[in-house]
Amino acid sequence: MSHGQSYIFVGIVILALGTYLIRYSGFYLANRMTINEQHRQLLSDSACVLLFTLAVFNTLFTENHFSGISKIIGVSVAIIFAWKKYSLIIVILMAMMVTATLRYFGFP
Template sequence: MGPGVALGVLVLALGTYGFRVSGPLLSTRITLSPKASRIMAVAAVVMLTALAVNSALLDGRAVADWSRPSGVAVGAVLAWRRAPLVLVVLAAAGTAALLRL
């Protein structure tokens, strides 16, 4: 690994740390309006949902086979029904594995 790569990793690490520490430090100094707080809460849910759908439906740049979205759907239903996390993960992985056979 060259010095340029090490410097790049260091800069990214410091930037990530700065973003993470800025939340707790600024939360006492900045107050959001109730409307802005609701928008932020909804935006977080939308972003996480988009990430989950993207990961479930795409494999790199191609569309994933049916086993992955089916496993995610089984896991989502079980999570919605408040099943234990271990059961959710095992059922989702088992569904995907069985469909890949």
């Protein structure tokens, strides 16, 4: 293992340990702390806002560039199919096929 690879391995181990410590602390502290219902709802809403923001930015941008209209249309098709309560695999396949078809025909 080279010098650079050992740094990567150590980084992975540190991240794994940190993840498990965070999970354990949540389990351990759940019985010791009380959170009122208003704060619990605020935490739930903030997680939803964070995920929504992440989804919007991943839809609009790829690295530092605009993703293109084909990706936006594909995500819109996925939203419509999810709203109509199709299964997840159908939603993913339809979005993928629409995006791939648009890109095949020259849409950016």
